[in-house]
Amino acid sequence: xxxxxxxxxxxxxxxxxxxxxxxxxxxxxxxxxxxxxxxxxxxxxxxxxxxxxxxxxxxxxxxxxxxxxxxxxxxxxxxxxxxxxxxxxxxxxxxxxxxxxxxxxxxxxxxxxxxxxxxxxxxxxxxxxxxxxxxxxxxxxxxxxxxxxxxxxxxxxxxxxxxx
Amino acid sequence: xxxxxxxxxxxxxxxxxxxxxxxxxxxxxxxxxxxxxxxxxxxxxxxxxxxxxxxxxxxxxxxxxxxxxxxxxxxx
Numbered sequence: 001x002x003x004x005x006x007x008x009x010x011x012x013x014x015x016x017x018x019x020x021x022x023x024x025x026x027x028x029x030x031x032x033x034x035x036x037x038x039x040x041x042x043x044x045x046x047x048x049x050x051x052x053x054x055x056x057x058x059x060x061x062x063x064x065x066x067x068x069x070x071x072x073x074x075x076x077x078x079x080x081x082x083x084x085x086x087x088x089x090x091x092x093x094x095x096x097x098x099x100x101x102x103x104x105x106x107x108x109x110x111x112x113x114x115x116x117x118x119x120x121x122x123x124x125x126x127x128x129x130x131x132x133x134x135x136x137x138x139x140x141x142x143x144x145x146x147x148x149x150x151x152x153x154x155x156x157x158x159x160x161x162x163x164x
Numbered sequence: 165x166x167x168x169x170x171x172x173x174x175x176x177x178x179x180x181x182x183x184x185x186x187x188x189x190x191x192x193x194x195x196x197x198x199x200x201x202x203x204x205x206x207x208x209x210x211x212x213x214x215x216x217x218x219x220x221x222x223x224x225x226x227x228x229x230x231x232x233x234x235x236x237x238x239x240x
Contacts, residue, residue, distance in 0.1 A: 016177070022233045030224035031231060033179040041179075046224060 003046040006061060010041050013065050017072050018043070023065035029057050045092035167214070171196075171223045174206040175230065184233040185209060188226060196222060 006016060018041060028048055035042035045057050067149045182200070184208055189198035192211070196219075201208040211226060213219050217230060 019231070019235055022231060026228050026232055029222070030228055032224075032227050033231070034174075034176050035176045035179075048221075 001046050001052075002054045003044050004058045006043040006045065006058055007035075008041040008043060008065070010039070013041075013069055015041075016074065017065060017068045020056055021070040024064055025057065025061055028052055070099050171211040171213075173209045173211070173223050173227060174210060176226070177208045179207055180207060180230055181234055181237075182207060184230050185231075187233055191205075191229065192226060195219075198212060200224075214227060 010018075015037060018033070022043070024032070025045070026033060029052065030044075030046040032044040032046075033041065034044070042060065045054060045061060047054055047057055068135060168180045176193060182202070185200055189209070189211075191233075192198060198209060198211045199225045201210070209226070211222060213222060
C-alpha cells in the first residue's frame with residue numbers, strides 16, 4: 001500500500017486540530033504521527049482500501065485541517081460569550097429551583113379532611129349515582145361489534161343514509 | 165518497524181500518551197502479546213502476534229487504535 005507523508009507547521013495547525021482531523025480519517029486510513037511538535041509534524045497516511053488514493057486522502061486531510069483550525073479559532077473567539085450564556089442558564093435554573101422550594105414550603109403539608117369524609121368508603125354508592133363503565137359505553141361498544149360483524153364502516157353507513 | 169515475528173513501533177512521546185498505549189496493549193491482548201519500553205524520545209512498543217498467520221496491518225491497526233483512544237480520553 002502506498003503511503004503519503006504530510007509535513008505540517010504546528011504554529012499554523014495546533015496539535016488539537018491535527019488530532020481532530022486525524023480522527024475523522026481513522027476509519028479510511030492508517031495514520032501515524034511523528035516529528036517535532038515545535039518545528040514540523042509529520043503525518044503518514046496509508047489508505048486502508050485499494051480504491052482510496054493516498055494523494056486524495058492527503059488532500060482531504062488538508063481540508064479537514066482547515067475546517068478544524070477555523071472551528072478552533074471561532075471556539076476560542078466565542079469562549080467568553082459561551083461562558084456568559086452558560087452562567088445565565090445556570091443562574092436561571094437555580095432561581096427556578098429556589099422558587100419550587102418556596103412553593104413547597106408555602107403549600108400546606110397535612111390537609112385535614114372533614115369528619116364525614118374521613119371514614120367514607122368510596123366503593124359504596126347509596127344514592128345510585130355511579131354508572132358502571134360497561135353500561136355507560138354499552139352503545140358504542142355494541143356499535144363497533146356490529147360494524148366488525150357486518151364489515152361496514154361509518155362512512156359507508158352515512159352514504160347509505162343520505163340516499164332516499 | 166517489523167521483525168520476523170515481533171513488530172516494533174516507535175511512538176513519539178510528544179504525540180502519544182503512555183496510558184493510551186498501555187490501554188491499547190491490554191485491548192489487543194487476544195491478538196498479540198505487547199510490551200512497552202520508555203526510551204528518551206519514544207515509547208518502543210513490541211507486539212508479538214499470537215497466531216502464526218501473517219498480520220500485515222497489525223502495527224497500523226494498533227497505532228490507529230492508540231490515536232482513537234487518545235481522542236476519546238480528551239472527550240471524556
